[in-house]
Amino acid sequence: MIPEGPIGALRAAGHVMLLTGAGISAESGLATFRAPLTGLWENFNPMDFATLHAFESDPALVWGWYEWRRMRVMQAEPNDGHLAITALQRKLNGLSLITQNVDDLHERAGSHFVRHLHGTIQQPRCMACGKAHTLPPGIPVEPDGGRKVEPPRRRDCGSLIRPGVVWFGESLPRKEWEAAEQAARQCDVFFCIGTSGVVEPAASLLRLASARGAITVQINTEDTGLEDRVTYNLRGPAAVVLPELVRHL
16 A cells, blocks of 8 residues: 555656666566575675676686676566556656666666666676677577676777676766766655665765655665655565556556
């Protein structure tokens, strides 16, 4: 049951910001990073796969791991939560969609102008110049998450192609972060969907929105520690709560 508060806030809002995290993609079958037993970091050491040093030390190992993850993304389908967000974009005049996810499920659900704070796994880039590299179409042969696969190189300069994600120790893409900060400062309603709200600097966006006086809403299946910091806490899967919210609009 959706309380009237978030529904009325959405109806009256001039600008709505949605921040999505791994929880919404988990409902499409993609593993989160920190979930007990099933999280990616339960089985893999992030320092072995998610740092520039790791890639420079063993490019084939890191590339193989990200190809395994990319294949998982390509096999996944947008869920009802992703589709509900697309419906919200169509219903509301002003909506900013910011995601911490590196998959393309929002785009495949039909959402536009998605800001990816942590990069996108489908858009690798050159190590030397940073230019985007186009991957071949189709689903790649599946590594097992630990099998080495040699990364491609650019034809013109011979430099290695790296995964298009933000690694530990790297800065977030400037344009995406500036857009996220601006949205947080301007929004009337801020939704935190499927994210623990603990990863900085993305976690600071809720504080910015709250300081501005925005109504804040959390959608999650479990406690995150944000319960006392948001205006409304909607407990449940995004694929259930968001469609219900759209129906009330």
